[in-house]
Amino acid sequence: LRTDFRLTVSFDGQNHLAVTVPSTYAGALCGLCGNFDGDPHNDIPKVVTTAVPGCDEPAPRQCSSRAVISRKQRANGEECGLILWPEGPFRSCHPRVDPESYFQVCITDYCVFRGHKPIVCQAVSGYAAACQEAGVVLEPWRAKTFCAPACPPHSHYELNGTACPATCSHPDSPETCNLPATEGCFCDEGFVLSGERCVPPPDCGCHHQGRYYHREEEFYPGDGCAERCRCTAMGTVTCWAAQCPPGQECRVDKGVRGCHGGQRGRCVLLGARRLVTFDGLNFTLGGSCRYVLAKVCQGDGPELEVMLENGGGVTVAVGGSRITMESRSTWSVDVDGETRVLPLSVDDGKTWVTQEGNSIVLQTAPGHRLVYAATAVLLVTVPSTYAGQMCGLCGDFDGNGDNDFMGPDGTPLNGSQELVVAWKLPDESGPCTDTCETCPVHPPNATGPYHTASSCGMMVATPGPFGGCHGQVGPEDFLEHCLREMVLTAGATDTLCRSLQAYTTACQEAGAPVEVWRTESFCPLPCGENSLYALCARSCEGSCARLAHPLPCAGLCFEGCRCARGFFTDGHRCLLPSTCGC
Template identity: 35%
Template sequence: MQVLKRWRVVCENGCEGKNCPDCDKAHKAVFSKTTYCGILTAPKGPFAACHSKLDPQAHFDDCVFDMCASNGDGKVLCDSVAAYAYNCHMVGVDVKNWRTPSFCPMKCPANSHYEVCAESCAASCPGLTDIVQCPTGCTEGCECDIGFLFNGQTCVKESECGCYENGKTYKPGEVVYEEGCDNKCTCDPATGLLCKKHSCPPNTECMVKKGIRECYNTDPCKDANCRVQEKCLIKKGEAVCVPKYTGTCWAWGDPHYHTFDGYNFDFQGTCKYVISKTCGNVDGLVPFSVTERNDNRGNTAVSYVREVDVLVHGFKITMRKNQVGRVTVDGELLNLPVQLGDGEVSVSQRGPSAVLETNFGLIVTYDWNWNLVIKLPSSYFGSVCGLCGNFNGNRGDELQNPAGKAVSSVTEWGKSWQTPDQDKDHPCWDTCQKKLSYL
């Protein structure tokens, strides 16, 4: 029987066979300098005091080998040096100031600083050590500055510590209800979690909704806080606020305007204007902006819509005259249809027009020629501004500038809604020789 012998090559650092890194003399020379691994063995370096207690040669050799294997990775260098610093600490020598702004700096979060021997729980919020197991010794890292305490994640003022009870963490001022809402507990950082007897008011019931136990109205709509022109519907036991109606604003022809509140006017400006955007109380609403740029078409007495910009959900969608079947999204010209985000915005062609639709009900239609229509749900009642008006149900107060002050004429109103990014290559104006008329 023939016996086959297999040989294997083992590097001195434990690497086997052909995978052993090849570190030439030139690279070894570089990584041996004091700006790299040589900091460990430098006679007058920050680790000199540790040399008599712990020979740095083995750490130095490992450091050079690891630097070669990682192609000079800075993190590998810092980890190698930090390992020797920690071992020095274990033999009774604390090496300080080996980290500098240019050599392995350690960035600490706000209200903390670097320590070679940091004890993360030394200055911690009262009660934290009852629910968090802290290391018994110290380690290189960050400690809270004087006047700040560790809350398990960051360093905060004592008044921001929160409460730690029964293995749970509560924010300052947080209110929680125990099973059945029989007890109402409030977190007071100074005294801990304070609990008092409690009972739910009439027409309410102790329930858990979205992970929160509380006394909720038996009629979910009473807790819905719908906006002024919204109504509440109950779907699958949950209150849902929906708009009562849809407002429509349009600009067409030379151009004629019609606001959400039904105010009709003519305006012949040829600049770029805010047609509608969110303003005022927009809590819970998706912000958006629609601007239009007008131009002349042979007759300087009239103007027409030639470009529409819609800014919504972080996208800029531009619809331009004569670019039928296409729109520009964030500077890129695309063929329709277009889907943006996770169903947040879609643009398609319907007949002769581009139709932009959002997931919250805003619809912008432009026929690539002169007709612009904006439809907006009444959830935005009183929360928009621009040449489409304020959508507050009163057609008599539409002429307001961006500061919310009334102006005396349509021309002044239109001029006040000019955007800063006007086309420098095409001078524009807000008036014409033809007498303006408005209703």
């Protein structure tokens, strides 16, 4: 970012942020960067006067071997020492940018993260970026065995590349660029940048009212939501009149203008047995075949289809990919038949899948979310903009549960038995049945013992651990399922624990508060070595995969196991950063 008063701000998206101002601002600044008066000793205020609510001061991370690491790397010129090495690739930068502070930061990161290579590479690249911003032409510092660059398709690495690469919007930018050189990945000959992808110029998107849009992207071109447009596959823009549905307002949310607000649609499958549709119809789901649970059937929105597998798993078709979650698998999913470790993203980052505590969470850019907690619960939630556009066993999300028994062709059906047959999918894995073989009817008074606050009744108890959730996710359907299952299993403890876990997951998916209800003697959740139970695990944020790459996480809070301080999740394991993978 550059202004006409000579302010420059550059950020590489990960670890290097630089702010430069002209000398006319000397002594007139404040903040973490200091006052720019020439005296570094007064840059840190004695008293912090501005506090952010809910943000506590983090405890300092201890590293007893820091001094030893510093002496060794300062002497041998390796890893962090590469920054200081008098005969190294950065020697021409030393007179322009003092390397000592960058070396100290690198040593601290090396020590705290136990020498994890991607972290060290980020620290060294931070000094490289500072050198280039100072106008220094760098010598090669990366090698096959140290910080080797990796670039996406149709691109390659350059050490001193242009800071103004050719894009679909500005294909001639390199010829007019007067910014310092920068290292990174650059499009191959015959390709230009379309967002973050390198594409042939004929595959570029659309320009409309001074802005660039990807092909097939939909957008609101003005300040309101009265007109919606699409960049077509032919590179032309088509627009039509639009308006927000009742209960929604036109606003910018998370950087995207659109119709926001309104109640999200939520379809709940409890224990692969009890289904609650988007419109609240509650019925027993019989059958052991493959079925369409939820699907976008109306409108021009992106593809989404959620399918129940006959083994208890679920498959999601979105963005041209098929993502399958198995009932006994965590920290991994199958993408188009290939097993992939979480977290991951597909469809150019428009869909991402993460492990959050006990649950696998799939999210899409348009706002669909699927939360899969294996045998306990499956949640499918969609934005209010998809009202009336859904179909499948979960119904159409039109606010009327009376018409949820509808076939693929729109024909009304008589009961759940006809419904499951209508939404049945071809299955080559073996014989299956569409009837419920384990759905016995029990007398009404059989549920009496399980209404107590120490059993299923805990869901509705006030005060109780779920009291703060009642206003956002009603407990009635979850309570009914819990009572039925407890009768069916003769009050088995693991049945109760699964039912309470299901309601916990639904509450946390909705962002509602839940208090601790597990104890060492009641529904304990065993965790592995170097990990412990947490009501808010945030497993994805503390994963090895995010140490060096800003992969997206769900942002929501789910219960489960989290790694102890200093350890990071790598699938089921909690590892020191030095032993994390690539």
